[in-house]
Amino acid sequence: MFDSTVYSSRRDALRRGLASRALADGTILFLGNRESPMNYPDNCYGFRQDSSFLYFFGIALPCLAATLDLGSGKATLYGDDATMDDIVWTGPQSTTAELAALCATAASRPRAALAADVRRAGAALLYLPPYRADSRAELAELTGRPYAAVNAGASLPLVEAAIALREVKSPLEIAEMDKAVAVTVDMHKAALSTARAGMLESDVYGRVAQVAYASGGGLSFPVIATTRGATLHAHGHDRRLEQGGLFLLDAGAEGASGYAGDLSTSFPVGPSFDERQRAIYELVLRMHRKACSMLAPGLKYRDAHLAAAREGVLGLKDLGLMRGDPDEAVGSGAYAFFFPCGLGHMIGLDVHDMEDYGEILVGYEGTERSELFGLKSLRLAKALKPGMTFTVEPGLYFIPELYAKWEAEGRFAGFIDYAAVKPWLGLGGIRNEEDWLVTEAGARRLGPEFDKSVAAIERMRG
Amino acid sequence: MFDSTVYSSRRDALRRGLASRALADGTILFLGNRESPMNYPDNCYGFRQDSSFLYFFGIALPCLAATLDLGSGKATLYGDDATMDDIVWTGPQSTTAELAALCATAASRPRAALAADVRRAGAALLYLPPYRADSRAELAELTGRPYAAVNAGASLPLVEAAIALREVKSPLEIAEMDKAVAVTVDMHKAALSTARAGMLESDVYGRVAQVAYASGGGLSFPVIATTRGATLHAHGHDRRLEQGGLFLLDAGAEGASGYAGDLSTSFPVGPSFDERQRAIYELVLRMHRKACSMLAPGLKYRDAHLAAAREGVLGLKDLGLMRGDPDEAVGSGAYAFFFPCGLGHMIGLDVHDMEDYGEILVGYEGTERSELFGLKSLRLAKALKPGMTFTVEPGLYFIPELYAKWEAEGRFAGFIDYAAVKPWLGLGGIRNEEDWLVTEAGARRLGPEFDKSVAAIERMRG
Numbered sequence: 024m025f026d027s028t029v030y031s032s033r034r035d036a037l038r039r040g041l042a043s044r045a046l047a048d049g050t051i052l053f054l055g056n057r058e059s060p061m062n063y064p065d066n067c068y069g070f071r072q073d074s075s076f077l078y079f080f081g082i083a084l085p086c087l088a089a090t091l092d093l094g095s096g097k098a099t100l101y102g103d104d105a106t107m108d109d110i111v112w113t114g115p116q117s118t119t120a121e122l123a124a125l126c127a128t129a130a131s132r133p134r135a136a137l138a139a140d141v142r143r144a145g146a147a148l149l150y151l152p153p154y155r156a157d158s159r160a161e162l163a164e165l166t167g168r169p170y171a172a173v174n175a176g177a178s179l180p181l182v183e184a185a186i187a188l189r190e191v192k193s194p195l196e197i198a199e200m201d202k203a204v205a206v207t208v209d210m211h212k213a214a215l216s217t218a219r220a221g222m223l224e225s226d227v228y229g230r231v232a233q234v235a236y237a238s239g240g241g242l243s244f245p246v247i248a249t250t251r252g253a254t255l256h257a258h259g260h261d262r263r264l265e266q267g268g269l270f271l272l273d274a275g276a277e278g279a280s281g282y283a284g285d286l287s288t289s290f291p292v293g294p295s296f297d298e299r300q301r302a303i304y305e306l307v308l309r310m311h312r313k314a315c316s317m318l319a320p321g322l323k324y325r326d327a328h329l330a331a332a333r334e335g336v337l338g339l340k341d342l343g344l345m346r347g348d349p350d351e352a353v354g355s356g357a358y359a360f361f362f363p364c365g366l367g368h369m370i371g372l373d374v375h376d377m378e379d380y381g382e383i384l385v386g387y388e389g390t391e392r393s394e395l396f397g398l399k400s401l402r403l404a405k406a407l408k409p410g411m412t413f414t415v416e417p418g419l420y421f422i423p424e425l426y427a428k429w430e431a432e433g434r435f436a437g438f439i440d441y442a443a444v445k446p447w448l449g450l451g452g453i454r455n456e457e458d459w460l461v462t463e464a465g466a467r468r469l470g471p472e473f474d475k476s477v478a479a480i481e482r483m484r485g
Numbered sequence: 486m487f488d489s490t491v492y493s494s495r496r497d498a499l500r501r502g503l504a505s506r507a508l509a510d511g512t513i514l515f516l517g518n519r520e521s522p523m524n525y526p527d528n529c530y531g532f533r534q535d536s537s538f539l540y541f542f543g544i545a546l547p548c549l550a551a552t553l554d555l556g557s558g559k560a561t562l563y564g565d566d567a568t569m570d571d572i573v574w575t576g577p578q579s580t581t582a583e584l585a586a587l588c589a590t591a592a593s594r595p596r597a598a599l600a601a602d603v604r605r606a607g608a609a610l611l612y613l614p615p616y617r618a619d620s621r622a623e624l625a626e627l628t629g630r631p632y633a634a635v636n637a638g639a640s641l642p643l644v645e646a647a648i649a650l651r652e653v654k655s656p657l658e659i660a661e662m663d664k665a666v667a668v669t670v671d672m673h674k675a676a677l678s679t680a681r682a683g684m685l686e687s688d689v690y691g692r693v694a695q696v697a698y699a700s701g702g703g704l705s706f707p708v709i710a711t712t713r714g715a716t717l718h719a720h721g722h723d724r725r726l727e728q729g730g731l732f733l734l735d736a737g738a739e740g741a742s743g744y745a746g747d748l749s750t751s752f753p754v755g756p757s758f759d760e761r762q763r764a765i766y767e768l769v770l771r772m773h774r775k776a777c778s779m780l781a782p783g784l785k786y787r788d789a790h791l792a793a794a795r796e797g798v799l800g801l802k803d804l805g806l807m808r809g810d811p812d813e814a815v816g817s818g819a820y821a822f823f824f825p826c827g828l829g830h831m832i833g834l835d836v837h838d839m840e841d842y843g844e845i846l847v848g849y850e851g852t853e854r855s856e857l858f859g860l861k862s863l864r865l866a867k868a869l870k871p872g873m874t875f876t877v878e879p880g881l882y883f884i885p886e887l888y889a890k891w892e893a894e895g896r897f898a899g900f901i902d903y904a905a906v907k908p909w910l911g912l913g914g915i916r917n918e919e920d921w922l923v924t925e926a927g928a929r930r931l932g933p934e935f936d937k938s939v940a941a942i943e944r945m946r947g
Contacts, residue, residue: 061533063536068530074524111886115886154522223699225701232694251576256575378525
């Protein structure tokens with residue numbers, strides 16, 4: 024974690040943000056995460072602290088909670104000190120008072136004191152929307168709301184003030200993200216040097232996970248390591264890599280500090296792309312470069328998405344797979360047959376940063392969300408600001424199930440040449456993904472150089 | 486998963502078990518697990534199906550539920566078929582009707598039909614105790630019970646009947662466990678050939694995880710890969726391996742079928758044990774052999790625990806660390822200063838098999854549970870039956886915090902020579918763990934041969 028004053032400064036900034044939203048009094052309750060049971064109460068997944076708790080209190084331990092009094096600025100950390108039995112099983116641990124000092128929190132109290140303190144706050148209690156059932160149940164008990172009504176009771180001004188802070192990364196945070204992306208690049212290079220025809224997807228997955236864990240952190244999301252690139256989120260790892268096919272890795276490290284990396288790399292199982300694969304791969308790179316060339320403060324990210332889509336349409340027309348007016352092909356949503364997802368999403372302490380706060384609040388802010396297939400999956404549309412970090416991940420996909428449905432319906436037949444597309448259906452999908460930071464002057468990639476050109480990929484696969 | 490008739494046979498056996506407990510009518514509700522959110526609703530941990538659902542229905546997919554009518558034997562699977570958006574994101578999927586056929590379940594219904602069907606069952610609804618908050622919340626809604634009262638409403642006869650079935654492993658299950666233990670042996674051999682002074686614990690953890698994932702399965706519990714063997718469950722991986730120290734790996738694979746392996750190996754960071762380490766290591770092996778030599782149908786597992794403890798006391802006396810009458814040292818609980826945990830636990834679809842059903846019901850069955858420090862942590866005490874599978878994992882630990890407390894209190898000073906123990910405190914902890922099966926004739930180890938003798942370990946470290 025960072026120096027303790029980082030956390031008190033963030034809490035002060037949050038108070039100012041709420042005061043500017045006419046909320047100068049009240050108590051914010053931050054519930055840290057508990058352990059998450061896998062198949063019985065004591066067999067738990069790897070602990071992941073709540074990102075809001077990490078941002079404002081920094082401590083990545085289970086079963087903590089904290090309050091922040093908006094009037095006085097007093098923060099209190101709630102937790103239970105270890106017993107001798109705890110120490111025998113899990114080793115010596117800091118007391119709650121020691122933890123409180125680490126995040127510049129003046130007071131510490133046993134967890135059991137939380138209920139009475141929350142009751143005292145009464146209607147002036149503010150909380151963020153919970154995304155785990157145990158937090159929702161605890162908030163129901165603490166606030167007296169029905170379980171199903173807990174999320175509706177979350178504080179919109181609190182969410183807005185937290186987004187305003189967290190969406191602009193500080194230099195300390197950017198350094199952590201550069202590190203997480205560096206580990207992520209190592210994961211992808213390990214896959215490029217490991218994957219061979221005859222292996223299982225799980226062999227590549229294992230190697231990628233090894234690099235993430237060995238770095239001292241973990242995985243920022245479930246690894247996609249697949250021969251089925253046409254499926255956007257293919258999570259099984261039981262297929263065999265076949266000569267002539269493509270492999271798609273979408274994976275990221277989470278640093279020990281909690282910050283995420285998220286990259287996607289597509290490459291041939293053999294030493295080189297075939298002609299069609301190379302054509303689509305290079306077109307995805309052109310879409311990528313087009314979007315990245317536009318990144319700067321003030322750019323609406325939706326415009327980068329649409330520009331990448333237009334670049335894709337132009338290339339697909341050249342390949343004889345699309346036809347008609349490019350702008351209409353983009354405006355109508357026909358392009359989404361090949362590019363059915365969004366160009367990217369915010370990234371930070373979460374790989375989809377702050378998605379628990381609500382995708383529209385985080386990614387749209389005064390920008391309307393489309394209901395068109397494809398564009399409706401765009402998670403970030405609003406204007407960019409210096410300090411924002413997000414992914415750029417255009418892709419082109421040949422999805423047999425979507426083809427069967429749309430072709431039968433004759434959907435967008437003026438734009439999509441289904442007869443011409445048919446022989447390409449086995450290609451799968453190609454995605455290229457990087458993580459970017461908006462600067463005052465423009466934008467830069469996060470992490471170290473990672474050359475994704477055809478020549479570089481084929482060199483790594485040779 | 487196994488052939489579909491395996492699941493209908495198990496459900497028939499469950500019905501017979503309940504009929505013999507005077508429950509011939511009613512409806513059992515099995516809630517499959519949902520995805521478990523990590524840091525926002527859509528970023529989830531690796532999916533783990535509920536083990537009861539796996540045992541009786543076999544399908545390892547999220548968001549399923551099933552009912553079993555005790556009177557007619559009719560089973561119904563509840564789930565929702567994929568939409569085109571689902572297929573674009575996660576690929577083509579079996580329909581609920583197709584899944585129902587895989588587990589010989591006659592009927593399939595949309596998930597939304599579950600509420601009405603459960604209402605019809607009324608007071609005759611039986612369910613197992615939930616261990617995840619989302620399942621508890623769903624049961625609260627389905628049954629109208631308060632959230633906090635859901636677990637108390639679980640059916641004891643159902644739990645007892647399920648234990649009676651699941652505690653005796655079939656040949657099919659034993660084959661799966663042999664496979665899981667084989668992968669686990671590979672994980673431990675990979676650690677033995679990887680770990681070197683100067684590395685971080687996370688380097689070993691990464692290598693161990695790689696082997697598990699590459700096998701097509703996963704990890705059956707959070708890996709303990711530690712230089713701090715004195716902490717029974719040390720889950721951090723941030724320490725450096727130092728020449729002269731010990732390393733303790735406690736890790737297991739979970740096969741794709743859900744069955745678990747669980748082994749512990751202790752070894753020197755350098756090429757060989759030092760004199761004290763060797764003395765304790767060999768004593769732990771003697772405790773291990775003593776316990777294993779007794780394993781047979783009818784043996785109360787608590788007696789194996791106590792025999793291992795007595796073997797430890799004899800050896801610690803020889804080393805001058807304990808004194809007094811060995812039987813009294815065991816009976817009083819003094820031995821637990823060095824061996825503060827249980828000898829083992831059931832293993833199967835869960836690494837602590839069926840622990841969600843209740844440790845006493847699973848492991849004690851008419852045997853009283855001790856409240857003594859150490860013995861109270863024994864999870865399996867009851868008489869063994871052919872087909873039971875469990876771990877044998879004696880260990881000896883030098884825990885500085887426990888030493889400080891007990892020495893100051895003069896606790897068991899007639900048995901523990903604190904002055905003599907003091908120079909051993911830096912040794913840490915040594916645990917040796919294997920997985921065993923009770924047969925008609927006696928018992929056998931699960932998985933392949935894995936020689937843990939000093940000579941074999943030092944050969945692997947050389």
